[in-house]
Amino acid sequence: MKLFAGSSNQPLAEKIAQELKTPLANSETVHFADGEVRVRLIDNVKDEICAVVQSTSIPGDANLMELYQFGDLLKQGRAKKIIAVVPYLAYARQDKEHREGEAVSVRLVAKFMESSGYTDAVFLDLHSENAVNFFKIPVLSLDASQTFSCYLDQKRDDFGGGDLVIVAPDAGRKQEVEQLAGALEVDYAVVKKERNLDKTDEINREERLIFGGVAQKEAIIFDDMISTGSTAVSAAYLALKKGAFHVFLCATHAVLSRGDPFYWQNSPFEKIIVSDSIYVPKPKQFEKLEIVSVAPLIAKSLKNLL
Ligand code: R5P
Numbered sequence: 001m002k003l004f005a006g007s008s009n010q011p012l013a014e015k016i017a018q019e020l021k022t023p024l025a026n027s028e029t030v031h032f033a034d035g036e037v038r039v040r041l042i043d044n045v046k047d048e049i050c051a052v053v054q055s056t057s058i059p060g061d062a063n064l065m066e067l068y069q070f071g072d073l074l075k076q077g078r079a080k081k082i083i084a085v086v087p088y089l090a091y092a093r094q095d096k097e098h099r100e101g102e103a104v105s106v107r108l109v110a111k112f113m114e115s116s117g118y119t120d121a122v123f124l125d126l127h128s129e130n131a132v133n134f135f136k137i138p139v140l141s142l143d144a145s146q147t148f149s150c151y152l153d154q155k156r157d158d159f160g161g162g163d164l165v166i167v168a169p170d171a172g173r174k175q176e177v178e179q180l181a182g183a184l185e186v187d188y189a190v191v192k193k194e195r196n197l198d199k200t201d202e203i204n205r206e207e208r209l210i211f212g213g214v215a216q217k218e219a220i221i222f223d224d225m226i227s228t229g230s231t232a233v234s235a236a237y238l239a240l241k242k243g244a245f246h247v248f249l250c251a252t253h254a255v256l257s258r259g260d261p262f263y264w265q266n267s268p269f270e271k272i273i274v275s276d277s278i279y280v281p282k283p284k285q286f287e288k289l290e291i292v293s294v295a296p297l298i299a300k301s302l303k304n305l306l
Helices: 010-018 060-076 107-116 129-134 145-154 169-183 230-241 263-264 296-303
Strands: 002-005 028-029 037-041 049-053 081-086 120-124 139-142 164-168 187-195 205-213 218-226 246-254 273-274 289-292
Touching: 002 010, 010 049, 010 145, 028 060, 028 273, 037 060, 060 081, 060 107, 060 246, 081 205, 081 296, 120 218, 120 296, 129 139, 139 296, 145 169, 145 246, 145 289, 145 296, 169 187, 169 218, 187 230, 205 230, 205 289, 218 230, 230 246
Parallel strands: 002 049, 049 081, 081 120, 120 139, 164 187, 164 218, 218 246, 246 273, 273 289
Antiparallel strands: 028 037, 187 205
């Protein structure tokens, strides 16, 4: 297999390459002053199985364009199979018409990926599995729960010392939270969140616990992503109000669109545990941040696709 690294998450691509015991293939991505991007393939890919690791995190549109260029170049180079490995898929939250007349943007992403040449796609913790329905190519939708479950299990003693409770910050996460709690043999709780659909990132501050309790427990909020942090921070204050000893946050994708490390360091969480699906550069890191690698999970899935 020839494994190419897009520019959005080279450290993850390198770790996946190490897991697969293969060197990264040679390519070059240039970012121009106006924000445009241009990929150049250096290796010959004829009749090869190729995979491109590219998380479409901020700047999502440029990272998507780079992904499409890789697909197109690999198709031109007559690769045998072209696998898009997109640990974080931009626009996955726009998977339905929440209000009449809205764009279902992930459908467009699917069309562009397919027409640019990809024959297979690997995603991780999609916001909703509904996004998969827009793809005609085979999609492998990975779940990072086991990675987090192993991590939390090994580090149980680092979570305040009380009984753990896994908290879903909205009803949409109930199933994942129930599974994680089951694997760790602890309780779970569910918060009800109302999103204000007129304002993109705002939520109504009317959260309430609709299942389970957190009093006198160590609450671990478990979500697919942290973007502005509104969802997790609101759930954290609710948990503290309801008597949790401490609150921790565990989320697959560190979108961190608020961007300011001081904001996250001063948030109500004791620790913020994320995966390396999105690269968090040093200046954006903060003391409370812990990063768990999903490279072994992705490498294993790629081996199965060969
Ligand atoms: C939404 O339903 C997702 O599962 C996340 O809870 C949400 O997208 C996180 O976004 P933010 O950090 O901006 O609240």
